[in-house]
Amino acid sequence: MIHVKYAASNPGGAPTLILAASLGTDREMWREQVLLLPSAWNVVTFDLRGHGASPLTSRIPTIDDFADDVVSIADDLGVDRFAFCGLSIGGAIGQSLGARYPDRVSSLVLASTGLTILTRAALIERSERVLREGTAWIADASAPRWFTERFRDEHPDIVDAKMDHLRHMAPRAYADACLALAGFDGHAIARSISVPTLVLSGEDDVATPPSGCAELAAAIPGAKLGSLPGSAHLCSVERPELFTEFVQRHVEAHH
Known part of the structure; x- marks a missing residue:
C-alpha cells in the first residue's frame, strides 16, 4: 500500500533513481536535479508522509516505514532495481534500504x-x-543551518520558499519525522550494507557535520566520500550542478 505521493519523470526509463528529501521539505527540493539529470533516466521524487502532498498516517512511522514507502513506489512503477539518493532523513532512509533491500x-x-x-x-x-x-520557530532556526550566509544573501527567493513550506506544514508531520529519526541508529546496520555507496557532505554543514558523514562512510564497507565546498545542509540546493555530477557519476558506474 502506497502512503505517499510521488512523481516520475520518465516511467520506464533507465536507470530509475528515487530521491528522498530532507525533513521539513517536499519533493520540490529536487527540482534542479530533475532538470539536470539525463532525460533518459526515470527520476522519481516523493513527499515523506505528512510532507507536501503526502498524508499523515495514523501511527508514528519509523525510518523502516519510510524505506518501505520507497519500495512501494518502485513496486507501483514495476521497477525491480533502482538507485537511491537521500539527503538528511533521506540518508537514514537510504541506510535502511541498503541494509534491508540489497536486492532492490x-x-x-x-x-x-x-x-x-x-x-x-x-x-x-x-x-x-x-x-x-x-x-x-523551527523554520526561523533552520534557515542558517540549511543554507550558508552567502546563499541566503544571493538567493532569498529560494530560501524564503523553503522556509515558508516548513512554516506552514502540519506540526504533527514534522514531529513524527523527528521521532522516526530519534528511533534510528545506523551503527546497528552500516556494516551490513553491501550496496555501492557514496556519502556526500556540505563543507559548511553544521546540522550534519562532515565528520559525521566521514564516520558513516567509514562504517559502510567500500563506501566513498565526497565533499561539496561552499554549501551547508541542503547541499543539493546550494550546489545543484556539482551535487548532480556526483550522483550521476556514481549511479552510472553501478547501473
Whole structure:
C-alpha cells in the first residue's frame, strides 16, 4: 500500500533513481536535479508522509516505514532495481534500504546525514516543542543551518520558499519525522550494507557535520566520500550542478 505521493519523470526509463528529501521539505527540493539529470533516466521524487502532498498516517512511522514507502513506489512503477539518493532523513532512509533491500537497490547516495542525526533527546524535545508551538520557530532556526550566509544573501527567493513550506506544514508531520529519526541508529546496520555507496557532505554543514558523514562512510564497507565546498545542509540546493555530477557519476558506474 502506497502512503505517499510521488512523481516520475520518465516511467520506464533507465536507470530509475528515487530521491528522498530532507525533513521539513517536499519533493520540490529536487527540482534542479530533475532538470539536470539525463532525460533518459526515470527520476522519481516523493513527499515523506505528512510532507507536501503526502498524508499523515495514523501511527508514528519509523525510518523502516519510510524505506518501505520507497519500495512501494518502485513496486507501483514495476521497477525491480533502482538507485537511491537521500539527503538528511533521506540518508537514514537510504541506510535502511541498503541494509534491508540489497536486492532492490543498485546504488546509494547518502547526503548530509550520519549514523545518527542530532541526539535522541534533542529530537524528542524538538518534536514536543513543535507540537506545542507549531513550526514557525523551527523554520526561523533552520534557515542558517540549511543554507550558508552567502546563499541566503544571493538567493532569498529560494530560501524564503523553503522556509515558508516548513512554516506552514502540519506540526504533527514534522514531529513524527523527528521521532522516526530519534528511533534510528545506523551503527546497528552500516556494516551490513553491501550496496555501492557514496556519502556526500556540505563543507559548511553544521546540522550534519562532515565528520559525521566521514564516520558513516567509514562504517559502510567500500563506501566513498565526497565533499561539496561552499554549501551547508541542503547541499543539493546550494550546489545543484556539482551535487548532480556526483550522483550521476556514481549511479552510472553501478547501473
